[in-house]
Amino acid sequence: xxxxxxxxxxxxxxxxxxxxxxxxxxxxxxxxxxxxxxxxxxxxxxxxxxxxxxxxxxxxxxxxxxxxxxxxxxxxxxxxxxxxxxxxxxxxxxxxxxxxxxxxxxxxxxxxxxxxxxxxxxxxxxxxxxxxxxxxxxxxxxxxxxxxxxxxxxxxxxxxxxxxxxxxxxxxxxxxxxxxxxxxxxxxxxxxxxxxxxxxxxxxxxxxxxxxxxxxxxxxxxxxxxxxxxxxxxxxxxxxxxxxx
Numbered sequence: 001x002x003x004x005x006x007x008x009x010x011x012x013x014x015x016x017x018x019x020x021x022x023x024x025x026x027x028x029x030x031x032x033x034x035x036x037x038x039x040x041x042x043x044x045x046x047x048x049x050x051x052x053x054x055x056x057x058x059x060x061x062x063x064x065x066x067x068x069x070x071x072x073x074x075x076x077x078x079x080x081x082x083x084x085x086x087x088x089x090x091x092x093x094x095x096x097x098x099x100x101x102x103x104x105x106x107x108x109x110x111x112x113x114x115x116x117x118x119x120x121x122x123x124x125x126x127x128x129x130x131x132x133x134x135x136x137x138x139x140x141x142x143x144x145x146x147x148x149x150x151x152x153x154x155x156x157x158x159x160x161x162x163x164x165x166x167x168x169x170x171x172x173x174x175x176x177x178x179x180x181x182x183x184x185x186x187x188x189x190x191x192x193x194x195x196x197x198x199x200x201x202x203x204x205x206x207x208x209x210x211x212x213x214x215x216x217x218x219x220x221x222x223x224x225x226x227x228x229x230x231x232x233x234x235x236x237x238x239x240x241x242x243x244x245x
Contacts, residue, residue, distance in 0.1 A: 007146040011153035014138055018131045019161060026165035028189060029120060037116050043162050045120025050158050053128040057135035070209055073201025075126040076194035081220045082119055083190030088224060123190060
């Protein structure tokens with residue numbers, strides 16, 4: 001019984017220590033809420049990303065199959081790719097594409113599978129590379145009962161984190177600043193976050209991973225270039241439509 005009671009403060013401490021930076025990211029996400037990027041996308045994405053971190057930690061706990069720290073740092077490519085996409089593709093164009101996708105279905109399942117949800121989940125998962133290294137030994141020291149308590153506290157705290165960020169964004173000074181500069185700030189925050197993840201994980205000290213990172217980064221840039229070309233072609237066609245009438 002005592003071990004179960006001590007599991008609660010242990011879980012609170014571990015979650016807070018490993019997720020403090022998520023509050024800033026959640027604030028930025030909530031500042032971007034629009035008709036195509038709803039609060040539910042942020043909450044579902046946050047739970048999905050954190051759930052993936054827990055699953056990765058549990059796989060290490062049960063099977064001892066934990067990726068090396070420098071390989072975990074490769075997750076930094078995810079926020080970099082998302083940040084580049086948001087930096088170079090105009091928000092209006094992105095919103096139009098997303099809005100067309102959302103019109104196809106409004107069910108909860110479609111919201112779970114939406115690109116907005118996966119964008120949030122990808123950033124949450126990539127930013128939690130260090131979490132895995134902390135959670136695996138924490139879980140390994142637990143009994144099955146205390147593990148369940150810790151996981152319950154963890155997932156409860158995800159909701160608390162989302163609610164806290166949502167309330168903070170309603171503070172006029174914070175909301176006004178992020179609403180005014182958030183669109184310009186978010187891409188650079190995501191790119192910086194990805195770089196810091198790779199540096200902190202010593203990924204760039206491994207020559208093989210550097211080559212792999214450059215290859216993946218090149219494919220991301222090529223894909224971004226294709227998207228920009230398609231958008232420019234669509235804009236050109238839309239500009240010619242009035243002339244055809």
